[in-house]
Structure formats: structure tokens, C-alpha cells
Amino acid sequence: MIQQLNRIIGTALEEDIHTGDITTLALQLGARRISGILKAKEEMTVCGVQVAERVLATVDKDLLFSPDCADGHTLPAGGIIARFSGDAQLLLQGERVALNLLQRMSGVATLTARYVSAVQGTKARIVDTRKTTPGLRVLEKYAVRVGGGSNHRTGLYDGVLIKENHIAAAGGITEAIRRTRSYIPHTLKIEIETESLAQVKEALAAGADIIMLDNMAIPLMQEAVELINGRALVEASGGVNLDTVRAIAETGVDIISVGALTHSAPAMDISMLLEAE
Amino acid sequence: MIQQLNRIIGTALEEDIHTGDITTLALQLGARRISGILKAKEEMTVCGVQVAERVLATVDKDLLFSPDCADGHTLPAGGIIARFSGDAQLLLQGERVALNLLQRMSGVATLTARYVSAVQGTKARIVDTRKTTPGLRVLEKYAVRVGGGSNHRTGLYDGVLIKENHIAAAGGITEAIRRTRSYIPHTLKIEIETESLAQVKEALAAGADIIMLDNMAIPLMQEAVELINGRALVEASGGVNLDTVRAIAETGVDIISVGALTHSAPAMDISMLLEAE
Amino acid sequence: MIQQLNRIIGTALEEDIHTGDITTLALQLGARRISGILKAKEEMTVCGVQVAERVLATVDKDLLFSPDCADGHTLPAGGIIARFSGDAQLLLQGERVALNLLQRMSGVATLTARYVSAVQGTKARIVDTRKTTPGLRVLEKYAVRVGGGSNHRTGLYDGVLIKENHIAAAGGITEAIRRTRSYIPHTLKIEIETESLAQVKEALAAGADIIMLDNMAIPLMQEAVELINGRALVEASGGVNLDTVRAIAETGVDIISVGALTHSAPAMDISMLLEAE
Amino acid sequence: MIQQLNRIIGTALEEDIHTGDITTLALQLGARRISGILKAKEEMTVCGVQVAERVLATVDKDLLFSPDCADGHTLPAGGIIARFSGDAQLLLQGERVALNLLQRMSGVATLTARYVSAVQGTKARIVDTRKTTPGLRVLEKYAVRVGGGSNHRTGLYDGVLIKENHIAAAGGITEAIRRTRSYIPHTLKIEIETESLAQVKEALAAGADIIMLDNMAIPLMQEAVELINGRALVEASGGVNLDTVRAIAETGVDIISVGALTHSAPAMDISMLLEAE
């Protein structure tokens, strides 16, 4: 994950600074020590403190950085996330990138925490999807965990999900599962998408490890859960939002996947306040 | 921009596919032609059609792709964005990345269009900020233009914005502008942040090209606009949302910068429907 | 996998050619069409035909290449793998890299096929390990599949294997499995290493999906298999060679992992014969 | 060579760890100091000690590492290569890559040492070829030197070797050498491949610096060496193995090139033993 993180930070700093911060260069201020804080301007589940530190330490090798809270902590509006000090010109160059990452990660963690809270008391896990921001998946999946959720597969390469199109092309659920079992590492489970009770039954009979109930109405979902009866993990998918998630969880599904966690979480409002020492 | 776009698409596909789409590999389906459509599931200003095409063409060299609308078009729910055909296995590998980019870009364009519409009839330009998704700035700034907005500087390297911290460090507005003028390429304007009428006056006297009114209340902003009276461009910044933007525009400012355009635009709902030929 | 393959081929060609093939440059021969064959000089399970083609096509865009056999085919000594034609100077530049990859991949596939053949009739799967050539894992794991084997996890990121050190640090098998289950994606199974029947029992009770029998003597392995009795997959590991693999398979284990498949497979002898057209 | 080494290690770690060591992450063990040894499990010429150290230091910045022997040392089975201590989780992440490189490099050095020993007392140098593992050439050529061998040219760019195909295309040995001499840097020698005494004579007359005797039978090789009589360096190539190498050396050739040194050296058996401090 270090290599991905370094790529993300390197790309983001290059994108913002490129040939140099022309304003700072023009002012020719010389080295000047400054201290600052990162401050939550609304209530949030904080996420990305070490990422923000790494951004600032990338631009200022002599950064001093002291977090006031760890990732996963819930801060009220006005709460302090971290305190730091360093060179004024360098910190001004890293400020925006640090905030852009911290605000986005805290946004994902905060929204996840709301979903997790909504299903409290049920056995359902809230999990993410592959609907992540291109290039930032590793950070967003981390933020989902920080918010109390769990991760679905990382990408196409580390998990099997047999969808409608695959089933049709392979000539049916049974054959699709058979081929997959004989091919994949024994360390992976097989998940398959179903849209009817008939499909659920066929998937169970074929030995699916995980059965996804795709866009099913609550009563049908309920029936499917009862039918499966613990013989496979059950994942609900589609049409999940904060209004519907509790009812879905109460059907007894094991997993609820929510695209919005990563594709539509608004950034949290966080500011960096600087003050000459 | 081609190099940035190739980097974004390459990173996103690697992130999702890495060592291979294990489900597709396991099913061993062989080449199979499929056709598909990209469909808007809610009303939106479409953005990213060529980006989506490029993603799919990256995974399937023999893709046929025919857009039904161009970037900037407003589609109703159910509207078709593009039609295409290609190899089933390859398109399934590119689907998620294509959608992730298209949904995000359309989200930014759609939100921008709402801001632009809110200030219609005034002379104010809606512009973006540097609060963009790390790694995707070039696409998000494009989406802002597609939505009818304009761009602020791309990064720290291609525009001057003298902020409060700079002013303090340089010893005042006049000195800051003097140093900057003597340093920067003659092709760039100087923008400076102000928080009071006194600062506005000093900036004007020092020859600022653009004066940013930072977090000013509407009446103060109004006064500042009248004071400046066309001798510099005026940019309003801070506290801008869809409820406040019209009143801000009516003060006569030239430019209104809005961070939310890029940091909090929810993804538009778009689906890819595939069907064997 | 395309991106990894392109990296491997690009690195290998750069490593060999760098600033240019000085012999060819010195001779200043001009374009000259040549045809050639790839020929097996000993019996082998061929693997890497498309990789070799891709190498040659990278140096000569106008390559014509026609395979005589597909990956997985068993060729006798003297058998022809492929025929091709192209520019003499360009093919001479790609020859060594194409052969280096083809010979190595065929070496892995051939050795794997011998192990697979040795356990024929039992239910045991031959699988690889992470003891691969640095930088070439994706090709070597492919070669194992071509030779009739199966893959273990690709790396540390896509499969769980709790080893002795992990168990000690976590405070025991039960606790290690509990923590892991609550963390990992629901799409992954949990494999745990055991060295005694007591550990096997604890792992079973804790719900391990896969139990690795590490360096156990055959009779102990037999006992473990009977104890597990289908409630988890069983993997034998350690001390596996062509002399011992059959006896191990006959204990009834599901999976036998063999490091030698990738770390010590000798290259197959393959030559490229060129002839002016 | 530092840049190549960093590329090799970076690629290998990314290949194995990618988005993270999921087992270690799941167990959430926190920092924990551990010490370990690298131990030879069979007799070998050790090679790659500093490379292994660099791998471990890449994952654990605070590694303490103390070699018990230098590259080139011959260790008996059970001999200790190095001792080290560091963070348990980090070292477990680097273990496999460190061993994969160390085992492979020691394999090449050990096999080379056997060839060198076989020709002891003759004047023949054992040299490698371009039949190296794609991406690892720089390490394998180093291992050949550590094993007491010498290097042939690194690639196509830093040495001239005129082969049969080149000669035919250039219109003969004399013309090929003439063209080459006028083109190449004066710092490089010219080597040419010959298959008969007639070719040897022509090469000598044309001023070849090095004459390769390609796949010649021993008596013919003997004759060629006598004919050349010190007027050029003589390299024997083709059909070299541990059974034939002594007889070849005794013909009086200066250099014997051996592909097997790098393409078929089995990995040495080395283990990393870890123990909580």
C-alpha cells in the first residue's frame, strides 16, 4: 500500500505544483517557521490523518506533526485534528493536497459510519463496491473500514463475482460455478448474482459460497434468506440508501453493498489554520 | 492532456484489473460479440463520453462506439448516451472504470450547470478551485467548462494568488504586489485576496489585476465592487452555495469561485446495458 | 495482465538492447526479409507462444507469426512451435528476449506437468507458491496452469495464510482466526498452517476454511486428513518432490504446494532458426 | 546499478504485497520486535547478502542487519548467512522477496563456482551469456562474478558479436569486420562467430579481436586454437556442460561461455528463521 500511497501523493503534488508555486517564488520570502492546525468545521468521522501528515512531510522534510485524534475518531465541529509546524512556504505548497485527501477520506468514513449505525443490532455488514474514485481505491477502501464498514473484493483480480452476463455466456449457473471452481485458487470463494428464487436454488445446489440478491424487493429478499438458511453467505445489492438500509438488514442478509459510500460521499469541511511562530 | 488522460485511464484499469479479471478467466468463454448502451438513469448534463470511449477502446481495440449525444448535452432520465459493440469479456473488464469516470464527470458538469443557471442574467462567471480530486484535476476542470463554468488557475504554477499569509510574510499588499510583478512572466495577471475595504483600496493602488473578496458579507461585497468600479476584476470566494450564489452575483462581481463543484458533486446514475448480439 | 506483460517485455528489451544493437547498426544492412521457426530441441510442454510473439511484434510491427501449437501442447524433440517472418535486423534484436521467456515458461509448464502426472488418479491439485522469479510471477503462475497445475494466492494481498509466527503473535489459532474473519472481505477464505493434530483440531473448531499441514510425515498427514474429514480443505506443504508427491497425494489431501515448480525449473532448450527469404 | 536494483526490488515487493499483506493487517498486531537469521540449508557459494539486506531495509527502515559472511563465501549446510532484527510485521512482508533473490543469486554463484573449479589449472575463463532471467540480468551477471566467473558483454549495446546471420547478410567475414571497425567506438573489440577453419582463417586475416568457435568438436577446436596461436582471443561456445567443460578448456581456448549458469541454475535452499525478542 506504501507504493500506491506514494503514487497518489506524488501525482497530486505534481498536479498542483508542477514547475513551482509561482506566488511563493515571486515573493522570495526565505525560510520562515510557521505552526498550524487542521480543524474540523463540521461533525465527522476523521480519516486520513497519516495521509495528510505524509503529504506535508513530503514537501517539508523537517515537519513536526502531532495528531490530536486517530482515524476513526468522531470529532464535533471545531474539533482539532492535528497540530504541526514547519516552513511556511513549503507548507503552503502542500496544504491543498493534504486537505483534498483528508476531506475526501473523512467524507467516505463519515458516510460509512452513518450506514453502519443504521444497521446496528442486525448481523449485516456494510461493504463497499468497485464504484470508487479512479486512482484512489486503496484510500477509499481504507476509509470504509475506518468508518466501521468492511471491504468487498478490491478489484476484478482478487475475488469472483459471477454476474448475469457471465451466467448467460457460460450456459447457466451450474456450469458457471463448475468452471470457476476448477480454475480459481482454492483461497477464493465464489459469489454469484441472482434475481429470482429459482436462481438462488440453483446457485445453492451448485455450491456457491456467496449469493448476491440483486435488486430484490424486501419480501423476496426475506424469502431468499430463509431459503438459503445459512448454507451460503447472502449479499444484498442495489437500491440501498439510508432510508432503505435498515429494512434490508432486517431480512437477515449477511452483507449489504453500498456504492454511494465511495461515489457520492460529500467532502467534509476541514481547514488548515496557519500562524507565524 | 493526452498524457494525463492516458495516465488516469491506465492507473484506473490497473487498479481494477491488475493480474486479470479472474471471473472472466475462469469461465473461459472465448471471443463473443456483444452490444451495449450507456444510459442516463436521472436527468443530467452529460460529460465524459469520449473518456468512456477511450477506456473501452483501451481494453478492446476493435470497439465500435457511437455517441448519441455530445458532452454538455442535457439528457432526461432514460436518455441514451452512446451505443457500442465489442468483445464481451473485454467490455466487462472496462465497464466499471468507464462508468466511474463518466458518472463523476457528469456529476461535476451537472452541478456546475445548476450554479451557472442560478446566476443567469448577471455578468458573473462561475469558476472552479483547486479543491479537486487528487489525480483527476484535468478531467474535473474540463467538466466544469462542459457545465458552462470557467476555470480558475490549474495549479500553483500557472496563476498568482496572493493570500493572507503571503501578504503578512511580505510585509503588506503593496510590497507583495511589487515583488510579484517584477518576478512573474508578463503573461500572468496578479490576483490578491482581501478581507476589508482598506485592503481593497491598497490592492487597487498597487495595481492588482484581480481582487478576491474573501468571505465578505453581501453588503460589504457590494461596497467593494462599487469601490473597484471596473479597475480590476473582482472574484467572490467563500460561503458560496446554491442558496447564496444569486445574491452574490447580483453584487456585480465578475467571478464566483465554488469549491463544491469538484469536491462534493455526487456521481450521476448511469448504467451500461449489455446484450449478446 | 496486459500491463504486467508490457512491463516485463519492455524491461527485458531495454535490458538487452538499451542504446541499440551495435553489431546490427555497424553492419548497416538495410531492410531485409527473413523467415524463421521456433523449434523444441527436447520434449516439453510448450508455454509462452503468445508471449514470444508479442516480444517479436514489439520489435517488428510487421511481423507475421503463425503458431504450430498452442500453450499446453506436448511437443517431442524437434517439434516446431511456430513459424514467422519479418525484418532480419529487428528479429535478431528480439530473438534472445523471446527465447529467454519462452524457454523459462516452457520449463515451468513442463515440470508442473510431471508433478500433475505423478498424482494422476488422486484428488490432489498441484499448486504453486510465492517462490517465483521476482518480476515474472504473473507469467510463471500462468505457466503452472498451462502445465495442468492450479494457483495458490498471487501474493500477500489476495489470500490469507496464517503462519506459525502470526499464530504466536496473535495469541493462538482461535484468536487469529477470529480477528481475521472480522477483517477480511467476505470473498476470501482463511488458510492456517498447522504442525500437529492438536493444532488441526483447534483450527477446525475455529472455523478455518483451509488447513495447511506443514512438513508433516506421511502417517501424521494421513491422520490429519481423516480427522478433518472434509470439513476444511487440506493442503500439504514442505518436502515435496517428484519422489514423494504420489505418497502425499494418496493421503487424501486436496492440495499439494510445490515451490520447485517456479524456483528451480530448468529452462527448456528451444532455438530460433532464421533463413533469408 | 543502483537504479536497476531499486527497480528490481520495487517491482518484486509491489508484485508480492500490492495493496497490502492482508493476513498481517487482519491480525492487527501492532509493532513487535523480532530477530532472525538467514540460514543455508545446503552447501553453497553465498550471493546476494546485500541485496537481501536492501529488500528488508526497504520494508523496515529501522532494520538492524549483520552479515556473517560476504558474497562469494562458501557455506556448509547449516551455515548462517546473516543475523538481523526489526519489526515482525514488516519483516514478514519482505521475507519472501529477500529469499527469492538470495536463493536465485546463490544458485547462479554456486553453479558458476562448479564450472570454474572444473577448469582450474587451465587458462580458460568461464563467462556468462545473454540467456539470463528477463529483468534480473544485472544481478545474475554479478552472481557469475561472485562465483568466480567473468562476464561476456552485458547486452547488444556494449559489445560486438558478428554471427552467422550477420556474416551472410554482410557478404562475408571480411566485409562484416571492415564495416564494423569503421563504425564502432574504438573502445570495443570485435568478436566473430566461426564454424570452420576456413572461417577462422578469414576472421584472423580480417583482424578480428575475438574468434568464437561455435559448437565445434574438441579436435577441431584444438586445431583452431593452434591456428590462431594467440593472434586473437578464442571463445568456445555451445554444448558446454559440467561433463565437457574440462576437455574444452584443455584445448587452450581463452574463454568458455555457458548459458546454463543463468538459465538453469536451481535455487539454493535458504530459510529465514524468526523469533520474538
Next chain:
Amino acid sequence: MIQQLNRIIGTALEEDIHTGDITTLALQLGARRISGILKAKEEMTVCGVQVAERVLATVDKDLLFSPDCADGHTLPAGGIIARFSGDAQLLLQGERVALNLLQRMSGVATLTARYVSAVQGTKARIVDTRKTTPGLRVLEKYAVRVGGGSNHRTGLYDGVLIKENHIAAAGGITEAIRRTRSYIPHTLKIEIETESLAQVKEALAAGADIIMLDNMAIPLMQEAVELINGRALVEASGGVNLDTVRAIAETGVDIISVGALTHSAPAMDISMLLEAE
């Protein structure tokens, strides 16, 4: 700029050292401390001292480096630029790259200083162009500033220059400026190329911020400056050399752009003297 600098130095060292400094490796000297100086062998405006330091520090982490003068200083022949000490073998590997950069940057700064001196007392700024060495633009533009000049736009992306071909394609100066104004960030000025007084007038009327007088004879240039009369910045371009630059400046233009600053500045003669400690 750090990322560009690292790219330049990394590329240059790789280009020179690649698989290793074979002379140094062959001599097997072991660590040996040496001290050295960088010495100007002709009069020059020094530029690149920190770049040279960074090159040497890249090859020798324990370098001690102490500059005798800062960038922009004018040194006589024989003047000392810097003193340093470090490991002999490592410094010999970095010597050529350090000198190649330092000599080139000092060449650009020295030539710029001559142009700046030639226009002293006028208001004209000497600026560079995009006629820079591919890959080194950021360093050469820095050297121009060090020599007392100013920079034109960095590239096509951070400044607008509407040329003859653009005007023709857009249908005239007025339309070209109109379109550009509505598109570009408000932070950028518009520069347009003119070849006649008629064009100058149209450009002024259309609101051009900067008017380039392209290859105009001195009297025409004079007339244009008077016509513009401060309503736009005026840039002279074309046919500028040390013989003509003063007369051009005396027409009253604001800016004179000179391609030769970067495309034809001869390297300054600088040597590195080393001495064992």
C-alpha cells in the same frame, strides 16, 4: 520543480552510469575520502550550484558541500564555485553529470546577463522563449532569471499567444481575441502576434493585453510603440542579437524575447579538481 529536477538528474545519471562505472568497479579500490573544488576557467555568471550539489549528493549520501558563491554571482576566470568532499569512487561517477548541468546553466545565465547589460537604462525586459533544450526547460528558464532576465510563458499550457496561423484560422484578430477571452482562466493575459500597424490597431481595439511585434524593422516598431502608447504591453520578437538588442530596446518596447538565450548559449568552462585527503 523538485520532481522535474529529480527526473533530470535521475535520467542523466542513468544515462551515464547505467549498469555501473566499469573502470571503478574493475579497480576495486574500496572507500577512500577525497576533497575537491569546482573552478571557473573563464569569467561567468555562475548558475546551477545547488543542482551540482544535488547530483553529487545523489551519488554520495555523505557528501559535504560548501558553495563559495551563490547562483547569479559573477566569477572571474580561476574563481572557485564550491568546495566539497566525499567518497572518491562515488564522486567520480557523479562528476560528469554535475559538470554538464553546471556548465550549461552557467552558459545560459552568462549569455542572458550580456543581453540584460546591453539594454541597461531602458525599460525593456529580456525574456526567454520555448526554444529550450528538450527536457531541461525548467532549469534553463531558471538560469535566465539568474542571469537577470525574465521568463515568458513556460509552455503552451500557461500562457496565450495567438499567432498568424491562429488568426487566419479564427477569421481575424477581433474574433480570435473574443473567443479566447471567453475561454481562458481570468488569471491569464492574452498576447497576440502582429506584423503591421493595421494589425496592431485591431489588436488594441479588441482588447489584447500584450501585443507582439514580430520581425518588425526598428522604425516600424517605433511607430507601433507610439501607437500603443501604454494601452498594452509590447513585446519585440525576431532578429534579436547582441548587435541589435539595444536599438530595439530604445524603441520603448516592454519586452524583448531572445531564443538564443537557451538554444545557442555555449557551455561555460568549469572543471572539477579532486585531491586525495
Next chain:
Amino acid sequence: MIQQLNRIIGTALEEDIHTGDITTLALQLGARRISGILKAKEEMTVCGVQVAERVLATVDKDLLFSPDCADGHTLPAGGIIARFSGDAQLLLQGERVALNLLQRMSGVATLTARYVSAVQGTKARIVDTRKTTPGLRVLEKYAVRVGGGSNHRTGLYDGVLIKENHIAAAGGITEAIRRTRSYIPHTLKIEIETESLAQVKEALAAGADIIMLDNMAIPLMQEAVELINGRALVEASGGVNLDTVRAIAETGVDIISVGALTHSAPAMDISMLLEAE
């Protein structure tokens, strides 16, 4: 060399275009076919025609390009180098990079041709040095060959040059040559720097293949050549310019190395003329 060329062109285009040619984007001209010529504005040895074509073809995949002369051709002022046609906007984006490379390479070739011409009739070869433009060495060394010169080693990795510092550290010429011979590939010669006849004698006795006469006065050089008398190649180095090179050549040295070929060749004046079709 293709990979280096692609790196150079990619870097140069990214450096110039980055996020986009803002002038062209602003004008929104649409596709428009244009034709153009590359024209020599002074007499020159043309070099880089295919490089310029590759730059333009990189920005415009549909470029038509037809050279009027090959690299190495001497063109008078006004001579046409090539004709081409393509899309106006794309060609405008590639113009500067194509010219920057073509002008520089032609500058090196032209200056080399002058040196070669100055020594005509003698046996001396004009060769380059490692004093090349960082990042462009491969192109500049090619331009030296095009101008009729030859190349010295490419870098530290593919040739041996034992200098004063090496000799001192190794304990003398004899020992330095002995160590080197036993280490380096048999394909490389050994070159050693000498400053006196005594050193020349020792080098000869120790079996140096090439003896460099470093900064020797003409009479001393003459004596050295006679002393060596064909037993080693002789290279003159230091203090070479167009005024001195003939006298140096007439001493009978084999090779004269000239740093100025690459570090101080002024760019040739070449323009690109475009015209709408």
C-alpha cells in the same frame, strides 16, 4: 534506442503541452488540414529528420511526411528539409518540440562536419565525449556520426578509461591495468590517460589497448606517437578547437576527442512554414 527516443519525445511534449495548448483550445477551430515545410535558413548538415517526423506523428497520428533529404545531407540556406501535411491544431502543438530537436541535432552534425573536414587527409578520427546534454546523449552521439565523426564510449558502463585519479588510487599504471584486465568483459579494450612519456611507456608495457595523451603540447604528442608506433591506439584529448585540430591530427594520433561537438554547438536556424490547404 527506440525506448530512449520515446522517452525524450514524451518528456519534451509533456514539458511543452502539459494540460493542453490553451490558445488552440480557446479558439475552438475544429479539424482543419494544413501543409507545411521544414526549411533550412542557413547552410547546414541536416540531422534529425526522422526524429522530427516522429514528434509530429506523435501529436498527429494521420501525419503525411515526406523528407527532401536524409540525415547527413548538406543543405544550403533556403533548402527544404521535408514536406508534410496534417491537422493544423495538432501540428502547431508539435512544432516547437520538433524544431528544438532538429535544430540541436543539426547543430551538432554541422559542427562535427567542420572538425572532420579540418582533419581530412590525416588518419585521425574525430570522436565525441561524455560532455553531452543531460538526457539527450543518444541523439547527440547519433548526430556526431551523421556529421562524419565517431563515438567514444557511451557512458561509464560500456568502456574503460583509467584516469589520473584512478591511477593514483590503484598505485600506478601497471597495477591499474592488471586489475582491470582481470575484471572486465573480454569484449572491451582498456584505455588509459597519460601526461608524460614515462607514463606512455609504462602503459605500453602494461598492455594498454588505447593510450590517451591528455593536454600534451604538439611536440610532446608527436614524440608519444612515435614512441607508441602502432602498438596501441592513440587518442588526443584537451585543448582541441577548430584552430588546433589539424596540427593535432598531423602528429599521427588515431583519435581526437572534442567536447565542444556536443556541449557548445549552436542550434541551426530552421523554420516550419505552414499553409492552409
